[in-house]
Amino acid sequence: MLTDNHGRKINYLRLAVTDRCNLRCFYCMPEDGLNWLSRKQLMTYEEMLQSCSLLVKMGIEKIRITGGEPFVRKDIMKFLTALSELQGLKELTLTTNGVLTAPYVADLKRIGVSSVNLSLDTLDAGRFFSITKRDEFANVMATMDELLKHDIEVKINAVVMDGKNTQDIIPLVELTKDLPVSVRFIEEMPFNGDGHVYTGLKWDYVRILDEIKAAYTEIRKLDDTQYSTSYNYKIPGYKGSVGIIAAYSRTFCGSCNRIRITPEGELKTCLYDNGVMNIKDQLRLGINEDDLKQMLLNTFNTRPKDGWEAEHQRAGSLGVHESMATIGG
8 A cells, every 4th residue: 555654545646648638728728739748758658557557566546547638649549458457456537628539438438447527617619619719519518428328427527717617607517417427616726838827716616615505505515435636515306416626725635645647757746746756767767666666655755745835845936837738637
């Protein structure tokens, strides 16, 4: 079992396979995109598989594939299939924007993907285009339909943005009336990739919940699962559930069981840190498994106690400004 210096169990890896994305959501990256990583800068599938194999041996039980958008990377299903065959891995999930995903859903079911987080900030096609700068709403909804058809758990992730989509909170909640989905509202974070200073949060988890409670006075709190990042609720008679993720308020750090590997191999023990070691570089230097394992253990033993400490410790005290696509969603 892996633990950190605060006694928290580490059993969940979020692995970003690419920084590229086919949407341009303004809260994630500038409209004209980013300076994409070259193929050489990216971890190869072999390097990712080698890293995941070691981490599973060390105690990682769940891996979530993220990006960027995972399905823009060539041969992603071959990699996911190989990953699903790792001995000791108990759960394989992924996060996608759904634009390219629908044709792969049957294969995801076949290899045992148990849950998919679908990014969807609005149910209005016009606002979807305004937020993402792409006319892909129909493809995202087709992916949701396919996931439900194949009985894969669907969690809809909606970032709540002042002046952009707060009118979509209630329509998104209404999805849970007839569909067995979990709609999770996420506080907006400062990972926009354009370097401007984040000035604060107008819609925190308390305000989001108040907005929902005003429309659904009968809503009730559910027991949150171990390591849950969301506060979870259910409206009586509705098939699905509602969650609120305090991603900027960082109220769940005390039970955090997650680590991240970015597309270029940077290990992050906290979303808000600046990276603690580069696994890809070590592999390309020819490090052996025992030495890499020890380096990993050393980093886990110096983990910040929460996201606020991690942000404060960033190199040069720089504010958070990178794109979520370069970190891994």
